[in-house]
Structures are given as structure tokens and as C-alpha cells.
Amino acid sequence: MKAARGFDEERGVRFSTYAVPVILGEIKRLFRDGGSVRVSRSLRELSIKINRYRDEFAAAHGRDPSVEDISRHFGEPPETVTEALCAAQPPVSLTVTTEDGTDEADVPVPSSEQHILDLMSLRTALSSLDKKDRLLIFLRYFRDRTQSETAAALGMTQVQVSRREKKLLAAMREIIC
Numbered sequence: 001m002k003a004a005r006g007f008d009e010e011r012g013v014r015f016s017t018y019a020v021p022v023i024l025g026e027i028k029r030l031f032r033d034g035g036s037v038r039v040s041r042s043l044r045e046l047s048i049k050i051n052r053y054r055d056e057f058a059a060a061h062g063r064d065p066s067v068e069d070i071s072r073h074f075g076e077p078p079e080t081v082t083e084a085l086c087a088a089q090p091p092v093s094l095t096v097t098t099e100d101g102t103d104e105a106d107v108p109v110p111s112s113e114q115h116i117l118d119l120m121s122l123r124t125a126l127s128s129l130d131k132k133d134r135l136l137i138f139l140r141y142f143r144d145r146t147q148s149e150t151a152a153a154l155g156m157t158q159v160q161v162s163r164r165e166k167k168l169l170a171a172m173r174e175i176i177c
Helices: 002-006 015-032 041-061 067-074 078-087 112-127 131-142 147-154 158-176
Strands: 095-098 101-104
Touching (some): 002 015, 041 067, 041 078, 067 078, 112 158, 131 147, 131 158
């Protein structure tokens, strides 16, 4: 949820590119801070209410309610409903007991080859830009500068940076995809 809340679509990167480091950081923090997942009382209470409602809804309609159905019923945003539904799930162990003893469960990870290909595509797209445009992208995405800061550095207005950035990202997407 932290990755979903913090993701800025206007940055022009895929959600997965942003989410993976955020999720890994949260997992590391969780292990550093003691290893147990804590759920707020309000979320636990909402989870209990949702589970009761799901049973009632299923009995009345012959199907499970959608997240939208639950969201409308409780007046909660879909994100909160999804978080409450996940909070009700039991934790999953990353170790499994096999006939031979305890073993680690397979956790899918992105291939390093794909990461390398993505970097190569990005470099190709960046190299197709002129020097000033590359600097604009560099300041915005590699130095995390705001549009106003970038505008000041490039002698442009914030609006010009915004429009130019949008065009550059579209052009780079065409090259990459």
C-alpha cells in the first residue's frame, strides 16, 4: 500500500519499477524492527465487519461481493477495503516443510536479464535526446528535482518544463516499446 500511495504516474516509470524497491525496503524494515506484522485496531475491526458482510451478501446474491460492493456498503475507499481484506489473511511462511525437512519456498524475482535490457533500452532512449532534453530528464528523474527547480536550472518556466517533459517521456516510450 505504501508503494501504491507514493507512486507518481507523472514520473513516467512503471509502477513495478517504483514498487519493488519500496516493498523490499519495507520487508527489510519489518525484519529489522522485530518481524511481526501489526495491523491497526480500526483496520482489524473493519476486516471483521467486512467478513460478516461478505457472508450476508453471498447468501443474498449467490456470489461474493466485489471490492466496489463492499466499498459502497461501508463508505470506505476501495484501497482501505483491500487493505482490510488483506489484513484478515493469515501470514504466509517463506519456509515450507518437505519430506526431507525444512526448505525455502520459491519467491519469484525479476530476471537480471530483463533489468539489463530495460537499462539498455533506457540508455538508447536517452541518447536519442538532445543535450538540453537529456539534462531535463536527468534533473527530474535522476536528481529528483521539481519542475520548478529544473526550470530554474535550464532557464525555462515550470510550465515549459512540464510540457517538454511530457513530450520527451512520450517519445522515449515510443523508442522503448
